[in-house]
Amino acid sequence: MAEPAASVLDVRDLKTVFRTRGGEIHAVNDVSFHLKPGELLGVVGESGSGKSVTMMSLLRLLPAPPADIRGGKVLLNGRDLLAMSDEELRAVRGAKIGFVFQDPMTSLNPVFTLGDQIMEPLIKHLRMSKAQAQARAIELLELVGIPGAAQRLHQYPHQFSGGMRQRVMIAIALACDPDVLIADEPTTALDVTIQAQILELVKDLRRKLGMAIIWITHDLGVIAGIADRVMVMYGGQVVEHAPVRELFANPQHPYTRALLQTIPRITGPRTARLKVIEGQPPILTAPLTACPFRARCEHRFDTCDAVNPPRRAIDGQPIGQGHDVACHWVAPAMQEPADA
């Protein structure tokens, strides 16, 4: 079914709506992307941009009454996750796709030992015996760099520091050797030195295990260091997509450009004043009929109020393969800091 047979994951026109008492919230609007084996896709956007909801929708992890996946396809190795029965989907979650959540403090169960929590997917998905699972759990803990794994297995989450817990979360996500690892802001809650440890670990694991990774973050600095391709989200849709170097060297969307200028640098000349993106992200109570960024955009013109811009390629490659942007405004060629 998947035309570029190379993709492990192929998401097409995904659409998720939350039904609330105040009306509908259109959280994910026709999001399409794909992931090749061994690739790391960075997903950037601020809170409310739809990045986490998109990933939760893939695995249908959102509670069903408020959340409603209105359309789209999520093809994992050619099979549509959205069309699967709950039973089939359960076999995919944790086994084919691993998920690492943001907060290592709350995503481990405090009343079970780490051993229990790492072994659970092994016993459930891979039908391992307890002894096998235990051996594999020790192996996993060693893989993610936890010293004294055999003893640590019998300890509870509170006996671990934040960085260690995040390593455990990664170990659990990796337990069944998934094809895809989705990491939702896995380093945001951690200190910089611990964050650096985790980033090195992930780079290293990727080299060893060769799985594809989706890395969600709001930190462009993290993305710059690890991603192959980047997808920028705003208002529940993809506003720009490009290979990482291209995105940073030649950002097209006014939002991406502004985002790159709002953050101070640690090297180079000190910025006199930070650029500000005025206003707030939109609340998506209606389907988008105009550009979601228009209220905060400095390049806004008439068309922006009338038509929600579709993604258009800017380097001649098909959408989602090379550099594309969802914006009516045509950015002046190259050179980003020159303009106001």
Added chain:
Amino acid sequence: MLDAQPTPLVQVQDLKMHFPIYTGLFRKHTGDVKAVDGVSFDILAGQTLGLVGESGCGKSTVGRAMLRLYEPTAGRVVIDGDDVATLAPEALRKKRPTMQMVFQDPQASLNPRMTLAEIVSEPLDEHTNWTRDQKLERVYELMDQVGLNRRFVNRFPHEFSGGQRQRIGIARALALKPRFIVCDEPIAALDVSIQAQVVNLLEDLQEKLGLTYLFISHDLSMVRHLAQRVAVMYLGRIAELSPSKDLYARPLHPYAEALLSAVNEPDPVLAAQRKRIILKGDVPSPANPPKGCNFCTRCPRVMDICRTVKPDLLEVEPGRLVACHLYTAAGSTGASEANERNQQGENQ
């Protein structure tokens, strides 16, 4: 109240904040968490001192102990001429208007049952005997200063976004015209695009009102942007205190060096070239800090002396104070006593 005065507005000397640990049936005092263990620095009037470090290093405790939100265990905190650490309760209450705080989490630091007007005028109720109208007038003035629309005056905190809530927190801190503000991670809970708005506001207010800031943050790039001088804390002590431009160009303390190398540069080309110093392990517990230098358990350049002797914070280059044996042990191991409590405000 223009800046460029060479006098320090704030002087902290050997500040200690120990929290007792009680154990057993009789709640016996068995030890202390030495959250802050001998911290000294000055802040010049109209300037910003950045205080950086990882969580648990004691940076927030320094800010809180300085404003007597905690009772400091020892040390002096001279703010605008008075030693806040030892002021009697009534004198302290009179002192409070000069020193204020902006908290990290605007969600948690604003009472959800109070309107914006009530929140911002609460300090006025406490410290002035103005009439209602006078207070409301001041609230409006403050709302203009922090960029909140006057129409929102009767709204509740939940009706505001995170960035707006932080503006309310700033307006409240400004209500009594303070000279010194402790900003405790004021942008940590905000989105990137909103962070810049709040940081620019803090800078504008500093310029307009001649404020002096202690800016506590774990965001090293933002501290570089805001602060003239930066103190790097590790496990309750200052590892390095340097002018911002020197620290970021060439950190001296191995911890400062590692911390800076861990910051992610938003540039893929640079990111690929940079060498990171990956520290092993986690920060030790402040209830049981290592003997000798606090950093000796993780330091990539640890020497024998580090495990036994605690290094003092000494001026190793003009204006730069470092607590590390690498810079003292080489030349003068024992003779460092003389210039030990070397006053630090003279430079800059």
